[in-house]
Amino acid sequence: MAEPVQDWTTDYDIFDRAYIKNPFPVWDELRSKCPVAHTERWGGSWMPTRYEDLFDIARDVKHFSSRNVLVAHTQPPPEGSELQENVQHYNVGAPPITSDPPVHTWARRLILPPFSVKSVARWEPETRELCEHLIDGFIANGRADGAADYAQQIPPRVIASMLGIPKDNAETFTTWVRGFLEFGATNPELGRESMRSIFEYLHERIQERIATPGDDLISYLLAQQVDGQPVPEGHVLGTCFLILVAGIDTTWSSIGSALWHLAQHPEDRAKLINNPGLMVNAVEELLRAYSPVTMAREVASDVEYAGCPMHEGDKVLMNFPAANRDPAVFEHPDQVILDREKNPHIAFGVGIHRCAGSNLARMEMRVAIETMLRRIPDFRLEDPDAVTWAGGQVRGPRSMMLVWP
Amino acid sequence: MKVKVDSTLCQGHNRCYALAPGMFQVDEYGYATPRGDGELTAETLPLARKAVENCPERAISIVEDDAP
Numbered sequence: 001m002a003e004p005v006q007d008w009t010t011d012y013d014i015f016d017r018a019y020i021k022n023p024f025p026v027w028d029e030l031r032s033k034c035p036v037a038h039t040e041r042w043g044g045s046w047m048p049t050r051y052e053d054l055f056d057i058a059r060d061v062k063h064f065s066s067r068n069v070l071v072a073h074t075q076p077p078p079e080g081s082e083l084q085e086n087v088q089h090y091n092v093g094a095p096p097i098t099s100d101p102p103v104h105t106w107a108r109r110l111i112l113p114p115f116s117v118k119s120v121a122r123w124e125p126e127t128r129e130l131c132e133h134l135i136d137g138f139i140a141n142g143r144a145d146g147a148a149d150y151a152q153q154i155p156p157r158v159i160a161s162m163l164g165i166p167k168d169n170a171e172t173f174t175t176w177v178r179g180f181l182e183f184g185a186t187n188p189e190l191g192r193e194s195m196r197s198i199f200e201y202l203h204e205r206i207q208e209r210i211a212t213p214g215d216d217l218i219s220y221l222l223a224q225q226v227d228g229q230p231v232p233e234g235h236v237l238g239t240c241f242l243i244l245v246a247g248i249d250t251t252w253s254s255i256g257s258a259l260w261h262l263a264q265h266p267e268d269r270a271k272l273i274n275n276p277g278l279m280v281n282a283v284e285e286l287l288r289a290y291s292p293v294t295m296a297r298e299v300a301s302d303v304e305y306a307g308c309p310m311h312e313g314d315k316v317l318m319n320f321p322a323a324n325r326d327p328a329v330f331e332h333p334d335q336v337i338l339d340r341e342k343n344p345h346i347a348f349g350v351g352i353h354r355c356a357g358s359n360l361a362r363m364e365m366r367v368a369i370e371t372m373l374r375r376i377p378d379f380r381l382e383d384p385d386a387v388t389w390a391g392g393q394v395r396g397p398r399s400m401m402l403v404w405p
Numbered sequence: 406m407k408v409k410v411d412s413t414l415c416q417g418h419n420r421c422y423a424l425a426p427g428m429f430q431v432d433e434y435g436y437a438t439p440r441g442d443g444e445l446t447a448e449t450l451p452l453a454r455k456a457v458e459n460c461p462e463r464a465i466s467i468v469e470d471d472a473p
Contacts, residue, residue, distance in 0.1 A: 109434065112417065112433070112434040112435060113433040113434065116431070116433050116434070116435055117419055117422065117423075117431065117435070118433070119433075280423055280424075284420070284459075341455060341458065342455075342458040342459065343458075343459055344420075344458065344459050344460060344461045344463075345461065346461050348418065348461075350416070350461050350462060351416060351462075352416065354416040354417060354418055354461075354462075358418065358419070359419060359435070
């Protein structure tokens with residue numbers, strides 16, 4: 001067990017159990033007392049909590065590099081290394097999330113079109129059918145785990161469909177992604193092992209698509225050109241890794257948190273049922289209030305920020321979730337107001353690394369919530385104290401028994 | 406009055422498009438531009454203001470007709 005935190009301003013611990021369950025009071029304290037906190041724990045990092053600071057740092061890509069977006073255990077490949085060598089060590093990065101300009105610019109253009117609003121709409125009927133099917137499986141029981149039996153089941157299957165890989169493997173993807181992101185954060189060996197499994201699996205699927213192209217995202221990426229040259233296979237591998245890893249834990253956490261809120265707020269359920277037009281706004285508000293993702297940056301060159309001497313190689317935890325509850329920007333930030341008028345939340349980040357999958361995440365959230373409310377309008381938590389949460393860099397419920405009449 | 410999108414700031418969040426699809430359009434990368442000349446009426450001004458307030462990149466502005 002880690003030593004309990006005495007002073008959050010100089011010794012915060014993003015894996016503290018109580019913090020994971022309820023981080024909001026800590027963020028309020030930090031914002032007013034020490035808006036850029038520091039810790040030596042988990043390799044050391046800085047953590048801004050004010051909206052303006054997150055906004056500035058995210059957009060200053062010169063000083064704050066994305067070469068390391070996780071606090072633990074990933075490294076970009078050595079420059080000039082060969083793909084074979086990289087695949088062997090399963091170390092090709094995850095472009096463009098781990099890229100800086102100029103690579104970032106073309107790597108991002110490559111993946112934006114398949115994740116545009118229009119492209120994502122193609123997957124909506126299948127997502128809806130999946131949600132219906134999941135609910136069919138448990139509705140008669142009068143209870144189900146809203147996290148494990150529902151939220152967690154949705155993103156891996158949608159991503160598998162997009163990539164053109166078998167949906168039967170969805171459970172395995174979830175195990176790998178949790179091993180990499182959730183458990184891997186505090187268990188580097190498991191993290192590396194999970195990463196190796198994902199790379200190995202995707203490498204095989206890419207070889208299949210090179211031999212037999214299909215109508216899927218892997219084939220699309222392989223067919224693209226940059227400056228008249230085909231996109232390097234190692235790049236496609238890294239991007240597929242990103243798409244699989246970034247699209248599972250995060251969205252599932254958002255869907256889970258949204259259901260957690262709605263399970264405790266019958267008035268908000270009623271609003272959404274009676275006024276379906278509110279849903280688009282409501283999704284943004286739920287994203288704001290329960291933002292799941294805290295990315296990291298690495299200081300590229302020594303810089304003083306808000307009086308803090310940041311040195312090259314220091315980690316900065318991009319606490320977008322705390323920014324989204326900053327009273328300087330949001331009125332009544334701790335209240336969920338489904339029809340909130342002013343909501344420039346940065347749950348998907350801000351600047352050049354704006355989440356490329358944001359349209360997909362929104363669609364999955366909206367469909368998951370709509371379907372749940374239509375099929376089971378009156379769900380609530382069986383025992384609020386029994387809900388378990390994952391935290392660290394992705395926060396969301398992991399076990400959440402829901403009951404209904 | 407006109408609504409404008411600064412293309413050097415827009416990062417394709419699609420928030421304006423979701424709020425006001427009749428006022429904005431997005432390309433395949435998600436980058437937004439006003440539809441037509443972006444001219445606003447008393448009726449559409451409040452929606453444009455809402456788009457300004459909800460853009461995370463502060464890329465949208467409302468300008469007087471004679472502004473550059």
